[in-house]
Structures are given as structure tokens and as C-alpha cells.
Amino acid sequence: MSNNELSTNRIMARQNGIVQPLLTDLYQITMAYAYWKSGKVNDVAVFDLFFRTNPFQGEFTIFAGLEECLKFLQNFHYSDSDIEYLMHILPDNIEPEFFAYLKDLTCKDIKLSAIEEGSVVFPRVPLLRIEGPLIIAQLLETTLLTLVNFASLMATNAARYRMVAGKNVSLLEFGLRRAQGPDGGLSASKYAYVGGFDGTSNVLAGKMFNIPVKGTHAHSFVTSFSTLDDITSVVLRHADTHEQCNILELSLEWRRRISSIIDVSPEEASDGELAALMSYAIAFPTGFLALVDTYDVKRSGLLNFCAVALALNDCGYRAVGIRIDSGDLAYLSVLARSTFEQIAEEFKLPWFSKLTIVASNDINEETILSLNEQGHKIDCFGIGTHLVTCQRQPALGCVYKLVEINGQPRIKLSQDVGKVTIPGHKEAYRLFGADGHALIDLLQRSSEPAPIIGQKVLCRHPFQESKRAYVIPSKVEHLYKVYWSDGGVCISPKPLSQVRERVQSSLRTLRQDIKRNLNPTPYKVAVSDDLYNFIHDLWLQNAPIGELS
Template structure:
């Protein structure tokens, strides 16, 4: 399902406000001027965007950020204000005619082909191909890299969190306050959702992208109450009927029974916390979910919560649950679930035993794995810092390299073998085994015949598994699609929900051995014999002995 016109308008406006044509490196303009000066501005160039190493010690990444790239291309043009600023920062030797030329520059002659957003992707595989006038594509380079680098990194991080948590637990992104500024916060919410998270606390992300939002209370709300005197108003209308009830009195009557049932001394309960819970319940009787660790979880928070939740139940409302933000989260969740079961039986509210238990508190990938190794009764997990800041890897390392100019292949050869590029325009094929899992990405030169089912292909493996192999094609997909041509996006942009669904389907097509969080099996990437020979010819011509 494509994004609605209103969603697209809102999203495009948000992007254009923060991603302007000057969001690039100064050296792109110095190169552009030199291209223009020496008559190379309109040379036909092809650049490829890819990354060299899979992130987080894994064997895959999730490709994200394509939608932003397409919207950026659609709006790419310099304003007079932009040009005035450029003239003020570029050397005074730059001719004024260059700035007049930049007035005419846009993306009308640019074509972009790419793997679909949300695809599982691998190191050294070209993910985006940008074709157009050399000067123009050069000016686009930095911005396009900016738009896909963090997006893909956080989407991949979210996918790993999703795997670590398992399929049964809900994941909420809570990272806005810890994100790298407002742009990082919005991107984190959007791309963690694409990577497999269920909701976000970020309200603006909900408005712009349609991501489900959620939220409860902070410790400050609870500690702002001191006693029952602070509860105003005190009454609540039942779920059915018109006669209002005094919720404070109802809770005070229930409290001794709850304390006796849970074997908690009445005097240990914090009255300010109880007042806060009652006030929040009056405000949100159908959405009652509160923190229970402001003072003491078992001696105050949980009994106070149960008291208010039972009072709501007597008025026909079902509470949602609790959130824990400190302590041994797994162990506490088990004890709290037993308390809920006890109250359910004692007060004859069957749904009470299934109340939601949400946890947070600096949770990382390791925390999620530990939860699965322990007995726990956790339903929802909130993740912030370790999701949005990606502390295990600060950048995915996308690069954009020239591979063809005026129909002739180009290459970067260097002593650092990891930085050698693969020359020429390419077609990317993904091959699948009999079980439906992908097992090989094959890079072929653009002018090679298309792969067909039943064909036997000889290819050269890249990376640790280097060597020649022969493969019979049983199922194959061409990964690149046309997305931008003649100043237009080729098809309606997908919604964030569509990209999320696509990413989850794409992950299912990758074998479990490649998705392992620890010591995954390497995924194979190979090149055809023709591309291998071309690469070798460049090496020989330049006296290099490395791939």
C-alpha cells in the first residue's frame, strides 16, 4: 500500500526542511567547479553506493533510507540564497558564470536504480546505482550517503533487537531523549519501526510516519503527589451507568484486603504513590498503566497498583498493566505475574492475571538474550539508548564510488585491499535454494545475458570464501529496480508500514544460520567470470596483485 497523499505531503515537507541541497561537503562544489571548468560537467557517469563490511559483527544489514533519497532528488535545486552563500565561501577565483550554471542544475537527467527499501543486503553488493551528468551526481553523493547510512544502521540494530527479544514480546522505541538531535530522534523512530519494533514514544514520528505511539507516566508524575489531599477530582463515572463513584474511598476500602492478600504491611505503602495512581486512573480509566518502582516495587508499587486496578475493575474498567524501570526485571516480572494471578482468583477477575508487564532500564542486545535464558513474565520491552545510538558500531560505512564514465568502466585500486572497487555497471542477482532461503548474491556486468533458471554459472567468491565455483540456478531474482528517472519517482512511494512488512518478509528469506547474533555463518557474495576478468585486467594494467 502506497503512502497516502497527506502522509507523503507531510513527510516531504519534513524532509525538505532538514535536507537541503547545501547539506553536503564543500569539496563536492570544488570538484564540481573543476568539472565545469575543464568541460567534464556533462560526462555520463555511473556511481554505486555500497558498504564494505556487515555491521555489528553480523552477516547482513537492512537497507533503509531510499524513500528520503527519492524525495531529495525530486526537490533538488539551488535557490538564489544558496548560490549567494556558495559564492561567499568558495575561492574568489571561481567565475561568476559557474553560479549562473548552478541555477540550472537539478536531477532531471539523473536516473536511480536500487534494491527495494527494507531489503536484507550484504557487504560489497551495490545497493544504489546513480546515473547522470558527472557534475550533478557528484553533488548528490554526500547527501545520499547521509540519508542511507544511519537509516540502515539503526534498522539493522532494531532487527537484531527483534531477533534477540523473540517473536512474542512487544518492543517499544523510547530513544528520543538520548538520540543525536531531533533529526536522529525522528530517524531512529522511523527506522527502528522498519527494523521490527512495534511502537514509539515519539509523537512527531507518529504524526509524520503513522507509527503507533504509546506512553504512560514518569517517576516525576508519581513523586509530585504527597497524599490523598492531592487527588482532585476524586470521582469517576463507571464504564456503564451514570452514577459516579468516589474512587479514593473505593481504593481505601480495598487497600486492607489487598495488603492482607499480598502479605504487605499497610504502613509500608507510600500514600503519595497511591494518590498518583488514583489520579492517573481517573484521567485514563481505560489506559491505566503506571511505573511501580518509584519507591519500592513489592512493598508499595505493586500493591498500590493492584488496589487501584481492582477498584477500576469494580467500576467496569480493565487496567492495562505496569512498567518496571529498575532492579532484576526478569525475576520481578515472575513475582508480579504470580501476584496478578492471586488477585485474579481472589477477586474473580479472570483478565487480571494477563495484565501487561512492561520493562525498561538501559536495555541492550545482551539484556534481551539474558531475558530469554531466565524465567520471566515480560510482555513489553522499552529500549532507548542502545537502540538509537548504536553504541556497538557508530557507522555502517556506506561509500559512493564511480564505476563507469562515458561508457568505460572505472575502478579504485589501492594498497588497502578492502577499498578496491569493482569496475563497471552491474546487475545484482539473488539466488535461492530449494527451501526458499537466499544463499548467494551474484554481481554481473550490465551487458551480460540475464540469468535463467537451470543455467549453470561459474563465478568467483568474494571475501573469505574466495575461489571459483559452479552453481546451477534454481530460483533467481534481479535486485535492482528503477526508482527515479526523468525528474520523476517511477512509482508511488510505499508507506512506512509497507517497508516494515517488506523488511520482515526479507528477513524470513535469510537462513537462521546467517541471522545468528553470535558467530553467524558467512553469506556468500560472488562475481561472474566476465567481471572477474575485467577486474584482473585493471590489476595487471596497474601493476596490482590484489582483489
């Protein structure tokens, strides 16, 4: 490596934005060879991709990542350098024909069925069903899991924030700097938007996904100004008359006038902060949203902000609002709102009482719930670390399980009943009640007829014999559509904005008690009587000899 050149071993999970097929676990490749070597090239398999537990101690999950899975299938192909690398790391005695076989592999014989992206989904109900040649279907496992797991976790997390914040509060994702790597941050911005956020601070995410991008300035902007002398240009042209206004004179005059109203002495306020806010206002007269907690919200920031906002008003511009990044957010937001209201009344500027208050200090679901209880006047939350790293539970546990091979069902038994897989090629239906709420998700064998509206259907717990009930659906939704088959996309994935809408419309079909933050009611996932018997017959056939399990 020369002194001036950096190494070229760069991190690239994606080449031209497409996830590469080597982004997988080695054992997928070694299994592929063992299958190939055992003459299983023509075996046909069915795999289910599903999770066992909802994240965040909740009772629902949002499914996301489907579009990226389809792109991955579309571009699945080992390059020459991939093959070369595999030849290098696998044992010498691998038959060379295997590499020729790998080189020609594509997803043309794969069929992928999925639930619509953006839907609420539940444990055990497969999100994806992959059918096709055993070797290829197996090779897709790790990459599909990595594409679905984080996307769904992130969309779910964002949807939960949206629920606790309510519809009338804006939510902005501010987490890039704390995200798990550059692409972790980009995925977080994308799927936070899908889950219900209104925008992001991440410019690249805005450019790539057409997500609204938001942001103003940091504390360092404020501390880079020490005194009023640090402001070089004080002139702003009036929005309508285009006359020159002196923002410095106006701001100082307003600061003096309002200091008595809000009971703070101008001597207490920082002149450096005032200089910074004036500079920002001159640069963004139509978008003046100022950080007010660099020194002291009450004794400096609010006074300086209001002074500059009123000066801007003299120049024909309306300020946007403030951001508070520390301290007691409930108290400070109430203080700020009442200050704005006082000024609105005193100077007959009704819009001043509606200025936006953004809060952004280490906020999580619990903080918002607590602020709601205390009563706050915040219009917008900027949320970082807790959102983008899903701090409360940083991984979703989707698994990818073989459920059928060459038409024969497969069951994975476990001493932990929760880990027993539901075997065979299945369909899933969501049954709705007369009030429009989803009642239950029902898994059936694919050979069974679909449930019919108005006709009772027996829904059983998959493992507990006594738990069963008849349900009469008012609406039946078949959950799977074929998105990929015969080497191509069958249904184009929807644009991000529509997936985002789907999240909200799908959540609306859930009863409130299933969605609530504290002790939510579990949503029921059942199997048909036929599937129940199928599972348990197969279980018996595979039961170990010699011990009770």
C-alpha cells in the same frame, strides 16, 4: 540582536521537510568547479553506493532511506541564496558562468537504480546505482550517504532487537531524549518502526509517519503526590451504570484486602504513590498502565497498582498493566506475574493474570538475550538510548564510488583488498534454493545475461581465485529497479507500513544461522566468472610498478 529576539540562524537541514542541496561537503562543490573548468560537463559517470561491513558484528543489514533519497533528487536545486553563499566562500577567481551553470542544475539527467527499501542487503552489493552527468552525480554523494547511512543502520538495529525479542513481545522506541539531536530522534523513531518496532513515545513521529504512539507517566508524576490528601477528586463514573464510584475508598479497601495475599503490609506502601496512581486511573480509566518502581516494586508499587486496578474493576474498567524501570527485571517481572495470577485466582478475574508488564531500563540486545535465558514475564520492552543512538556501532560506513566514466570502468585500488572497488556498470541477482532461502548474491557485468532458474551458474569470490562454486538457483531475483529517471520518479516508494512488512518478509528468506546473534555465518556475495576476469584484468592494468602489493 535585541534583548527580546533570538537569532534567526536556525538549524534547518530540511526546508519544508526536504533536504537541501547545500547539505553536502564543500569538496563536492570544488570538484564540480574543477570538472566544469576541465571541460568535463558532458562526461557521464556511474557511481555505486554500498557498504563494506555489516554493522553490530552481524551478517546482514536492512536497506532504508530510499524514499528520502528520491525526495532529495526531486527537489535538488540551488536557491539564489545558496548561490550567493557559494560565491562568498569560493575563491574570487571562479568564473561566474559556473554559478549560472549551478543555478540551472537539476536531477533531470540522473538515473537512480536501487534495491527495494526494506530488503536485507550485504556488503559490496550496491544499494544504489547513480548514472548521469559526472558533475551532478558527484554532487549527490554526501547527501545520499547521509540519508542512507543512518536510516539503514537504525532499521538494522531495530530488526536485530525484534529478532532477539521474538514475535510475541511488543517493542516500543522510547529514545527521543537521548537521540542525536531533534531530527536524529525523529529519524530513529521512523526507522525503528520500519525495522520492526511496534510504536514510539515520540508524538511528532506518530503524527508525521502514522506510527502508533505509546506512553503513560514518569517518576515525577508519582513524586508530585506526597500523601492521600494530594488527590483532589476521587470520583469516577462506572463504565456501564454511570454511577459515581469513590476510587479512594475502593482502593484503600482493596489495598487492605490484598496485602495479606501478596504478603506486604499497607503501611510499607507509599500513600503518595497510591494517590498518583488513583489520579492517573481517574484520568485514564481505559488505559491504566502504571509505573510501579518509584519507591519499591515489591513493597509499594505492586500493591498500590493492584489495589487501584481492582478498584477500577469495581467501576467496570480493566487496567492495562505496569511498567518497571529499574532493578532486576527478570525477578520483578516474574514476581509481578505471579502476583497477578494469585489475584486472578483469588478474585476470579482471569484477565488479571494477563496484565501487561512493560520493562524499560537501559535495555539492549544483550539484556534481552539474558532475560530470555533467565526466564522473564515481560510483554513489552521500551527501549531508548541503545536503540536510537545505535550505541554498539553508531555509524554505518556506506561509501559512494566511481565505477565507470564515459563507458570506461574505474577501479579504486588499495593495499587493503577489502577496499578495492568492483568496477563497471553491474547488475545484482539474488539466487534462491529450493527451500526458499536466499543462497547467494551475484554481481555480474550488465552486459551478461541474467542467471536462469535451474541452470548452473559459476559464482566466484571477487578476490580469491580458489573460492568458487556452481549454484543452481530455484528462483532468481533481479535486485535493481529504476526508481528515478528522466526527471521523475518511476516507481513510487511504498508506504512505511509496507516497507516495514518487507523487512520481515525479506529477513524470512535468510537462514537462521546468518541471522543469529552470536557468531553468525556470513552470507555469500559473489561475482560472475566474467566480472571476476574483468576486475582482475583491470587491476593488472592499474597495478603499480616496482613493488609487490
